[in-house]
Amino acid sequence: MAPLQITGQVLDVRRAGMYTVLSLTAPGLAERTRAGHFLNIGIGGEESGLLLRRSFAIYQVQSRGVYGGSVDIVVGVHGKGTQWLVDRRRHDNLSIVGPLGRPFTLPKEPANCILVGGGYGTAPLFMLADQLRERGCRVDVIAGAATEEKLFGTLEIKRAASTLTVTTDDGSLGVQGRVTDVLEDIITKTQADVVYACGPMGMLAAVAEIATARGVYSQCSVEESMACGVGVCMTCVLPVIGDDGITRMVRSCVEGPVFRGDRVRWSDVGTVPPDTLGAPTGGH
Amino acid sequence: MSRALITSGPIDPTVNLPAVDMSTSLGYFETPAPVFTASGCAAAGKELDQFFDITQLGGIVTKSVMMNARSGRATPRMAETPSGMLNSIGLQGPGIDSFIENDLAWLRQRGARTVVSIAGGSVEEYGKLAAKLRTVDGISAIEVNISCPNVEDRGQVFACDPNSSAQVIQAVRRNSDTKIPIIAKLSPDVTSIVSIAQAVERAGADAVAVINTTLGMVINLETMRPALGGITGGLSGPAIRPMAVRCVWQIHQALPQLPILGMGGIRNGEDALQFILAGASAVSVGTVTFHDPSAPIRVQQELEIALAQRGFATLREAIGFAHRGPDVAVIEEEQE
Numbered sequence: 001m002a003p004l005q006i007t008g009q010v011l012d013v014r015r016a017g018m019y020t021v022l023s024l025t026a027p028g029l030a031e032r033t034r035a036g037h038f039l040n041i042g043i044g045g046e047e048s049g050l051l052l053r054r055s056f057a058i059y060q061v062q063s064r065g066v067y068g069g070s071v072d073i074v075v076g077v078h079g080k081g082t083q084w085l086v087d088r089r090r091h092d093n094l095s096i097v098g099p100l101g102r103p104f105t106l107p108k109e110p111a112n113c114i115l116v117g118g119g120y121g122t123a124p125l126f127m128l129a130d131q132l133r134e135r136g137c138r139v140d141v142i143a144g145a146a147t148e149e150k151l152f153g154t155l156e157i158k159r160a161a162s163t164l165t166v167t168t169d170d171g172s173l174g175v176q177g178r179v180t181d182v183l184e185d186i187i188t189k190t191q192a193d194v195v196y197a198c199g200p201m202g203m204l205a206a207v208a209e210i211a212t213a214r215g216v217y218s219q220c221s222v223e224e225s226m227a228c229g230v231g232v233c234m235t236c237v238l239p240v241i242g243d244d245g246i247t248r249m250v251r252s253c254v255e256g257p258v259f260r261g262d263r264v265r266w267s268d269v270g271t272v273p274p275d276t277l278g279a280p281t282g283g284h
Numbered sequence: 285m286s287r288a289l290i291t292s293g294p295i296d297p298t299v300n301l302p303a304v305d306m307s308t309s310l311g312y313f314e315t316p317a318p319v320f321t322a323s324g325c326a327a328a329g330k331e332l333d334q335f336f337d338i339t340q341l342g343g344i345v346t347k348s349v350m351m352n353a354r355s356g357r358a359t360p361r362m363a364e365t366p367s368g369m370l371n372s373i374g375l376q377g378p379g380i381d382s383f384i385e386n387d388l389a390w391l392r393q394r395g396a397r398t399v400v401s402i403a404g405g406s407v408e409e410y411g412k413l414a415a416k417l418r419t420v421d422g423i424s425a426i427e428v429n430i431s432c433p434n435v436e437d438r439g440q441v442f443a444c445d446p447n448s449s450a451q452v453i454q455a456v457r458r459n460s461d462t463k464i465p466i467i468a469k470l471s472p473d474v475t476s477i478v479s480i481a482q483a484v485e486r487a488g489a490d491a492v493a494v495i496n497t498t499l500g501m502v503i504n505l506e507t508m509r510p511a512l513g514g515i516t517g518g519l520s521g522p523a524i525r526p527m528a529v530r531c532v533w534q535i536h537q538a539l540p541q542l543p544i545l546g547m548g549g550i551r552n553g554e555d556a557l558q559f560i561l562a563g564a565s566a567v568s569v570g571t572v573t574f575h576d577p578s579a580p581i582r583v584q585q586e587l588e589i590a591l592a593q594r595g596f597a598t599l600r601e602a603i604g605f606a607h608r609g610p611d612v613a614v615i616e617e618e619q620e
Contacts, residue, residue: 278353
């Protein structure tokens with residue numbers, strides 16, 4: 001279904017640890033959204049000097065209610081654009097385009113699923129956990145971050161999971177270490193069929209490597225900086241191996257953001273591998 | 285006379301505005317509407333067609349295509365700048381054969397007017413691209429992106445030298461159907477854009493597209509290295525609009541018969557009107573599409589309003605209107 005371009009009104013702005021959760025009216029968006037979709041938001045109004053839209057994983061949607069549909073996103077402040085966004089107040093209008101991208105693929109049969117979230121990369125996993133459980137899947141969640149305050153929604157996601165394992169680099173909450181330090185064990189214990197992951201690229205690379213080595217199917221939602229989010233600017237590319245075995249620079253906004261973990265050339269992200277289709281032969 | 289008179293001064297937004305004849309032409313390419321997408325900002329139209337009816341635009345200018353598939357450059361490919369952005373995509377594309385088979389076939393089936401943008405690393409490559417396009421239907425015009433490094437001339441950009449620019453246009457003209465207009469896309473990174481425009485006109489260009497991005501650079505203060513994988517990149521967006529309007533003005537002044545497709549930071553209908561008044565026959569909306577995927581059609585609607593508000597009955601009579609002599613006064617109030 002085609003994405004919508006709509007004006008949404010801010011319903012609520014609330015702090016969640018280091019992050020800010022924005023609830024926006026978004027008529028029509030909820031019905032179209034599946035776990036893993038994202039949306040983008042115009043920054044600074046019509047005459048803004050910041051031209052590029054900011055992209056966010058869709059955290060929650062509501063299709064009914066007094067507002068005729070709403071959507072929640074989780075914002076971490078990284079610069080002027082995201083700062084402007086968290087400074088919005090109730091009743092402010094925002095330009096929203098979404099849902100965008102390819103969502104997570106759900107198993108056809110009940111399966112054992114591990115969901116791995118790094119930092120606020122847990123945001124799209126809430127909807128995913130619900131959808132998986134509705135299909136009779138077992139859901140185990142691993143949430144990791146550098147420190148406790150950089151985790152998002154761990155209490156809430158526990159409700160949708162058979163088990164929740166928290167890791168922090170500094171040991172401020174849960175197991176001291178990284179999500180990958182506990183992943184192997186949980187794959188074994190739960191006899192996992194699928195690993196879903198969302199978070200920083202380094203974490204995704206490590207998660208995909210472990211899953212692939214264990215023969216477990218993995219799906220990773222990548223974080224590439226985007227300009228348009230709709231497939232026209234060719235900014236957000238990364239090297240991905242196609243069904244034909246050929247590597248191409250593909251757009252994470254329309255061919256992703258969810259990719260098979262065994263198809264992304266993680267160690268080559270940020271480069272054009274020499275065997276990529278159309279890679280430069282000499283100077284470029 | 286029954287037609288409305290050109291007016292200046294404050295605009296009354298409550299007045300019911302008459303429809304404006306928005307038809308225009310670029311050489312012998314006649315189009316009912318004056319707003320185009322800009323090459324590299326609309327892929328091949330399909331993605332934007334989700335947001336508005338692309339057949340309502342003057343036309344789709346496709347991303348510059350080369351002979352062979354091309355991966356483009358490493359990331360980061362983009363950096364946001366004040367009222368603009370830098371890009372170093374590196375002409376990622378499928379190659380001309382795949383483009384014709386997939387993208388062009390879709391555009392033709394969709395019924396969109398299509399301007400195919402081509403890019404080459406040598407004069408010969410441009411000629412070959414034109415010859416390929418000669419075999420297919422459904423092309424309204426060819427845009428020649430000459431802002432590419434010439435691999436046969438130490439990587440010197442074609443668009444920065446009048447002779448190289450002319451050679452490319454001659455090669456495309458020789459290999460193209462004579463009924464297909466050729467639009468040369470010029471770089472602003474030259475001492476005299478008029479001399480380049482003169483060179484391509486003499487070489488057989490039917491129109492010029494003005495302007496391409498201008499070369500820029502950003503240093504990332506965290507890594508203390510260039511922000512872009514390609515080190516330098518093309519600057520676009522409203523930040524370069526005054527430069528673009530100046531280029532259109534200079535070319536129209538020197539070569540009033542040469543049609544201009546104006547572009548550079550157009551964000552709304554009034555921005556577009558500046559280009560028309562400076563001498564552009566049509567305009568392209570580029571970078572602002574990344575900010576608002578409906579921008580091309582919105583700008584076209586706003587441009588019609590902006591023309592009507594000033595009493596223009598046709599777009600054509602506004603082309604180059606800012607060049608009129610002091611003896612042509614605008615009428616302050618409508619008269620009987």
